Amino acid sequence: MTNSRWTQSLLQYGGLLAVLVLLIFIFSVSSENFFQTSTLVTIANQVPDLTFLAVGMTLVLIVGGIDLSVGSLLALSSAVLGVLMAHRGWSIWPSLGVAMLVSGVGGMINGSLSVGFRIPSFIVTLGMLEMARGATKVVTDSQSVYIGSRVEWFGQPLPGILLSPAFLTAVLAVIIGQFVLTRTVFGRYCVAIGTNAEAVRMSGIRSAPYSIAVFGISGLMCGLAGLAQTSRLSTADPNGAIGMELAAIAACVIGGTSLMGGRGSVISSFIGVLIIQVLRTGLAQIGVSDANKQIITGLVIVVAVMLDAVRSHWGKSK
């Protein structure tokens, strides 16, 4: 039994982990300064914001949607957090509460409009991408808001364990996300909706509340990601996280989540995030030119997805 579980998880995550290990190996060989605690800790403490977004994005992709607004909602929640903390003198937790409320409501609006009016979520969230970015600039008056050590600690390594509270929270979000997806009625319905919405409807389940909730969760994740990014910068940046939605989608797709809905795993998306970050850090340490960096990053995304496709095909035919 245990044995088959091992093989099962190896089958499910093996290909991805192989890509990750291969990348770490390549960078360790090509840079003497890569394979050491400080570098690996740095990588771990840089992934929280993208991890939160990827958790939300995985769920959205599974119900057959897409959320292009996550970068802007991240910036908006970061702006709210920054303005409340720096200009109003609020402490971190109530500020985070308001920030998550704002981004969560943003996500709910995405879900409600796309479900209620049957507009593709691509369009609705594209609109939200612009609106939330504009709102961010209004909130911050287009100025970066410096907060300082009151928020910095959340993104800095804890003494002793070397990992930041942000990283630990992000890992917790991954675990909860995977649990919700695979072990709860809510999660199974999400997969069902993404696989065959018509069948779900025929069996008398109203899918609308689930789809809306999934976009709401994605919004809440943007709030947490906003805190993670703000703490790493000690600053709320109104221009922050531009284009980050694409990185989040890339992480999910590398992790084997289907853009057609119905298939995906939060843990695989997390490995996707790690692959992206290892690549970024490794290429920066070697000092590869910017043009080559982009080419290599693009290649790795495509190759990782290809390996995953080959693996799942092999897994099925066997």
Added chain:
Amino acid sequence: MKNILSLCLIALLIGCGSKPTSSPSADSDTASSKPRVALIMKSLANEFFSTMAKGAQQHQSEHADDYELVVNGIKDERDLSRQVALVEEMVASGVDAIVIAPADSKALVPALRRAKQAGIVVVNIDNQLDQDVLEMEEVSIPFVGPDNLAGAKKVGDYLAESLTGSSPQVAVLEGIRTSFNAQQRRKGFEAAMEEAGIPIIDSQSAEWEMSKANTIASSMLSEHPDIAAILCANDSMALGAIAAVKSAGRSGDVQIVGFDNITAIQNAIGEGKVLATADQHGDQLAVFGIEAALKEIHGEGAGNDIETPVDLVTAESLSKK
């Protein structure tokens, strides 16, 4: 269950990584006695910064025995999260000095403070860090670079002399407003215009970018048809403004000035499409910073600010070359 297993796998992976660390890092310290300098730039897609980076690489190849150089940039000028990440990655890889052109004058300060605490020499080039935040973070980082305000004023003064029409009005295309350089150059332009008694009727940020500048300059020209000149806080925006002036059918009629002296702008100055720009010797800016960093590594120099030259570039000065 399998999920927990796979999490363990990841943990194992990260865990494995942390074990054999002390030996390779110790080796690398003794193996290469040459100091390693990390140059962290803004967008290398911007010619100004790629010129700066090339100048640094040229300098390194001529002084290959003195130091090693790692150059990194970010995708676009606003990606400051990535730039902070680069600082952290360079600290992690154990470089001896970081020479940085910060994408934001405030947000980079805490990361650079942490770098200094890790014993790394930090030198600030191009865009000066915010003094208030430096004080709040209780850190001092030397700035090696040009006086942007004075440079912009030179350009503005030269423009003012050439605006001979009756009661001319001008517009300004600013850089990203959060950046210190953008603020300094705007102040320099404003000072020059105020002295000459020329009103600035519109001033907007085009975020250093050509296509944005093109859009904004076009709308400025249709909103205020009397504009006699557009002052651009960098040359990329000036190039965007040239196209806007051309499509408004006012080529030769509206003067444009820029800042940075990139290659494309020299051609435009030669053709008379742009009146003047300022040369802050971009190819040498990073080199000045690296030299200051190397001095500090060798225990020379107290980490003071160093001012580098800014020269006015016009058709006249170009033809002399």
